[in-house]
Amino acid sequence: MGGQVGALVATHLSDRRRSLLAWGVPLGLWSAFVVLIFPSVEGALSKAIKNYPPALKEAFGIGELANVEQYLQAEMLSLIVPLALGYLAVRAVASGLSGAAESGRLDVLLSAPVSRSRLAAASFAATAVELAIVLVLTVILTGLGSLVSGADLSLGSALAGYANVWPLALVFAGLGIVATGFSLRTSVVTGAVAGVLVTMYVIDLIGKLDPGLSGIRYASVFKYYGNAIEDGIEPIAFIGVTAAAIIFAAVGAWLFERRDLSA
Amino acid sequence: MRPAIETERLTKLYGNHRGIEDVTITVEAGEVFGFLGPNGAGKTTMIRTLLDLIHPTGGSARIFGLDSRRESVAIRARLGNLPGDFGYGREATGREAIGLLARLRGIQGQGRAESLAKRFRADLDRPLGQLSRGNRQKVGLILATFHEPELLILDEPTGGLDPLMQEEFLALVAEERERGCAVFLSSHDLDEVERVCDRVGIVRDARLIAVERMADLLGKARRRVTVELADSAGLSDLGALSGISDLEVRDGRATFKVAGELDPVIKALAEHHVTDIEAVHPTLEEVFLGYYREEGG
Numbered sequence A: 001m002g003g004q005v006g007a008l009v010a011t012h013l014s015d016r017r018r019s020l021l022a023w024g025v026p027l028g029l030w031s032a033f034v035v036l037i038f039p040s041v042e043g044a045l046s047k048a049i050k051n052y053p054p055a056l057k058e059a060f061g062i063g064e065l066a067n068v069e070q071y072l073q074a075e076m077l078s079l080i081v082p083l084a085l086g087y088l089a090v091r092a093v094a095s096g097l098s099g100a101a102e103s104g105r106l107d108v109l110l111s112a113p114v115s116r117s118r119l120a121a122a123s124f125a126a127t128a129v130e131l132a133i134v135l136v137l138t139v140i141l142t143g144l145g146s147l148v149s150g151a152d153l154s155l156g157s158a159l160a161g162y163a164n165v166w167p168l169a170l171v172f173a174g175l176g177i178v179a180t181g182f183s184l185r186t187s188v189v190t191g192a193v194a195g196v197l198v199t200m201y202v203i204d205l206i207g208k209l210d211p212g213l214s215g216i217r218y219a220s221v222f223k224y225y226g227n228a229i230e231d232g233i234e235p236i237a238f239i240g241v242t243a244a245a246i247i248f249a250a251v252g253a254w255l256f257e258r259r260d261l262s263a
Numbered sequence B: 001m002r003p004a005i006e007t008e009r010l011t012k013l014y015g016n017h018r019g020i021e022d023v024t025i026t027v028e029a030g031e032v033f034g035f036l037g038p039n040g041a042g043k044t045t046m047i048r049t050l051l052d053l054i055h056p057t058g059g060s061a062r063i064f065g066l067d068s069r070r071e072s073v074a075i076r077a078r079l080g081n082l083p084g085d086f087g088y089g090r091e092a093t094g095r096e097a098i099g100l101l102a103r104l105r106g107i108q109g110q111g112r113a114e115s116l117a118k119r120f121r122a123d124l125d126r127p128l129g130q131l132s133r134g135n136r137q138k139v140g141l142i143l144a145t146f147h148e149p150e151l152l153i154l155d156e157p158t159g160g161l162d163p164l165m166q167e168e169f170l171a172l173v174a175e176e177r178e179r180g181c182a183v184f185l186s187s188h189d190l191d192e193v194e195r196v197c198d199r200v201g202i203v204r205d206a207r208l209i210a211v212e213r214m215a216d217l218l219g220k221a222r223r224r225v226t227v228e229l230a231d232s233a234g235l236s237d238l239g240a241l242s243g244i245s246d247l248e249v250r251d252g253r254a255t256f257k258v259a260g261e262l263d264p265v266i267k268a269l270a271e272h273h274v275t276d277i278e279a280v281h282p283t284l285e286e287v288f289l290g291y292y293r294e295e296g297g
Helices: A002-015 A017-050 A054-059 A068-077 A080-096 A098-103 A105-109 A116-149 A155-163 A165-180 A186-209 A211-219 A235-258 B043-050 B072-076 B094-104 B113-120 B133-145 B163-178 B190-196 B214-220 B232-240 B263-269 B284-296
Strands: B005-014 B017-027 B032-036 B058-063 B079-082 B151-155 B182-186 B199-204 B207-213 B223-229 B244-250 B253-258 B274-280
Touching (some): A002 A017, A002 A116, A002 B094, A017 A116, A054 A186, A080 A116, A080 A165, A080 A186, A105 B094, A116 A165, A165 A186, A186 A211, B005 B043, B017 B058, B017 B199, B032 B043, B032 B190, B043 B151, B072 B079, B094 B113, B113 B133, B133 B151, B133 B163, B163 B182, B190 B214, B190 B284, B199 B214, B199 B284, B214 B284, B232 B244, B232 B263
Parallel strands (some): B017 B207, B032 B182, B079 B151, B151 B182
Antiparallel strands (some): B005 B017, B005 B058, B199 B207
């Protein structure tokens, strides 16, 4: 069993090796650029931020921007990285299932003694590894940016901030498998889950902007995302969101097992 | 030994549309079974149902005596499948695909993939997206057969293959049969089916309308006879013989069809001076079309 999943994960990562670089390098360079320019914009930013409406600062997690970690949170980790990684997660998981169905590979794989659930599990596990590799690449390039600029970024804090994106993105991989239980068209799966991703982000944003609507944030996984680069990883939220992702993946695998795979 | 395939009133309905309906067949080990029908008749639905890619809405299918739904993983360990319109993505090479399938099957190495690649002159090292349809099909055939399965399910297996490779494929199927492998083959190429199948099932509008041994099917069919007599006056008398149909007489030559034995015709012709005679067995295509015309009313 482990051998089959291992073989499928290795193949998935080999197939998506270009994608790993295509996502990890630009995100890492962007993040490095943010760290690089921080020393030169530090003073001006602090003044500008003081004039921002408090609700806006709260909504986007913008603090005082007194250090590079706060700047990285505001520029990268509050919006760009979670949305980008959430989208990457659904793209990755879809490539292993609906993409395989479209290319004909699914029929070939299901000629072998491997269950659909195991295929779905392998696709989920491979996506988890792919996300981790992209995040590690991003942290490495960000750290290099700090070294070059002398921005004094705490590598531990950066690692916590980026690692905290991993379970969040994984939730959308799980939802991608659920969507595969209903459609084997990659455009439908990615479109539907990307829609959920943006909707959840907006729900969380609205809940933060209007205290009267804060209850709606429970409908969004972003409520449990937090600000790990400054506050550290919240273990319960990290484990809870990871567990939610696994539950979604398990439900998706159950649906995928039961559906017809039409030609 | 249990049959390789047994279906009992196997049915797959898509809402009001019938994929297959009440299909009952048995395919024995070491038998090559052809599944024939025009596009949309239900051939691919039958194959996908056997493979548990789609789930039946009625009836049952057992492969090696195992339930095709509940025990599909155990079944697939013992079969090889070539899907219609084989695809595996553009980037992977045949060797990578074989490597993955070998690991999924728990096979050390790549079985007989290398010798099959030599035999079919398949390029296993170029990305599949760079190969012609025929060359991709060769990789698909290797993927279906490299692990020496007990049952081969082949959906339009020779699509895109050149005539030499089609011959090689037919030889391989014959060898697989000798080995005791059962083969379930759907094909549009009736010449290929005629040459390699022991029995055929003919499907029309989702229903199985006939299952016949190939020899019986061709033997039952009407032969086409052409006769030339020195004295053409005797030709028109042939129409009076039983079993004769479609008689045409022109320029001292008669062409007609004969159902059953030729003996009455030979005896009738013996009274004349026969200058030429030719009796041609019908092709499977003619038999097949005949079935369709009869069944279609």
